[in-house]
Amino acid sequence: MDATAALGATRAVPGVPSDDDGPVFREPWEAQAFAMALALHARGLFTWNEWAESLAEEIKRAQARGDPDTGETYYRHWLATLERLIAAKGVATSETLHRYRDAWDHAADRTPHGSPIELKPEDFRPAS
Amino acid sequence: MTGPNHHHDHDHSELSETELRVRALETILTEKGYVDPAALDLLIETYETKVGPRNGARVVARAWADPAYRARLLKDATPAIAELGYAGRQGEHIVALENTPRLHNMVVCTLCSCYPWPVLGLPPVWYKSAPYRSKAVKDPRGVLRDFGFELPESTKIRVWDSTAEIRYLVLPVCPPGTDGWSEERLADLVTRDSMIGTGLPKEPDEIA
Numbered sequence: 001m002d003a004t005a006a007l008g009a010t011r012a013v014p015g016v017p018s019d020d021d022g023p024v025f026r027e028p029w030e031a032q033a034f035a036m037a038l039a040l041h042a043r044g045l046f047t048w049n050e051w052a053e054s055l056a057e058e059i060k061r062a063q064a065r066g067d068p069d070t071g072e073t074y075y076r077h078w079l080a081t082l083e084r085l086i087a088a089k090g091v092a093t094s095e096t097l098h099r100y101r102d103a104w105d106h107a108a109d110r111t112p113h114g115s116p117i118e119l120k121p122e123d124f125r126p127a128s
Numbered sequence: 129m130t131g132p133n134h135h136h137d138h139d140h141s142e143l144s145e146t147e148l149r150v151r152a153l154e155t156i157l158t159e160k161g162y163v164d165p166a167a168l169d170l171l172i173e174t175y176e177t178k179v180g181p182r183n184g185a186r187v188v189a190r191a192w193a194d195p196a197y198r199a200r201l202l203k204d205a206t207p208a209i210a211e212l213g214y215a216g217r218q219g220e221h222i223v224a225l226e227n228t229p230r231l232h233n234m235v236v237c238t239l240c241s242c243y244p245w246p247v248l249g250l251p252p253v254w255y256k257s258a259p260y261r262s263k264a265v266k267d268p269r270g271v272l273r274d275f276g277f278e279l280p281e282s283t284k285i286r287v288w289d290s291t292a293e294i295r296y297l298v299l300p301v302c303p304p305g306t307d308g309w310s311e312e313r314l315a316d317l318v319t320r321d322s323m324i325g326t327g328l329p330k331e332p333d334e335i336a
Contacts (some may be wrong), residue, residue, distance in 0.1 A: 028179055092156045100155055101151075111240075113242065116238050116256065
């Protein structure tokens with residue numbers, strides 16, 4: 001997984017914001033979401049065709065809900081596609097995703113401003 | 129170190145909804161063995177210059193080109209940086225540290241949720257490692273040597289530790305041979321590492 005793979009992804013997937021060298025990102029989380037898709041693709045979890053199709057569906061759904069489609073939301077759709085495909089492939093259910101999201105929220109809440117946020121077992125609410 | 133350094137014990141960290149979801153995904157995929165966080169970090173680091181507005185490079189370039197701006201920046205960096213469109217988290221101050229031929233500043237940081245990436249760019253992956261942090265404090269000259277540059281013995285090195293309320297931006301020495309350059313061109317010389325003091329700006333012939 002390297003810059004060449006990244007360039008391959010920007011060619012295979014329509015709409016990836018990029019410049020001459022490859023993808024560009026507005027915020028760090030966008031680069032993280034991009035890198036995760038690259039890693040999962042390298043693991044063979046999906047092909048870029050499959051990814052592009054799911055992403056296009058996600059964008060269509062968002063537009064139906066009134067997404068302004070200015071390009072600023074591209075990586076939000078990218079993230080939603082990751083979540084959807086991971087559930088579809090049986091890697092993690094959306095309940096699991098929510099549980100981890102809530103745990104990170106709890107971790108941020110108990111972490112004083114200025115310290116790095118780390119996830120601990122006690123951040124997870126017991127499964128009910 | 130001067131300036132306010134209040135402790136807000138009630139003041140906790142915050143992550144946006146999107147950041148929470150991204151962290152959740154990364155944790156799950158790591159636990160299940162689908163991704164290796166170190167490999168992710170390395171890939172992300174290759175986008176060092178491709179993330180965010182890179183306000184810091186513009187701030188440094190303006191300070192190099194405009195002595196009046198430089199004076200404002202060194203006196204009180206927070207409003208000077210805001211002039212260029214970046215307003216940090218409320219209550220957070222940015223202090224600009226001026227490098228000179230006699231003094232080199234270097235910054236260490238815990239990489240908490242308020243790391244000012246819109247100014248400094250993506251943090252390097254080694255930045256939060258304990259060996260870097262302790263070596264930076266004990267042997268800053270050795271750290272700089274690890275990064276491939278040697279400062280003359282006559283240059284003093286000062287290490288600054290970010291706190292919850294104070295963030296630092298290093299104002300590097302402007303490389304020679306750039307007289308009359310536009311701010312845009314100057315900004316291309318400013319690297320992320322030069323703004324945290326673990327590198328120098330590029331030389332004019334490096335960006336030809």
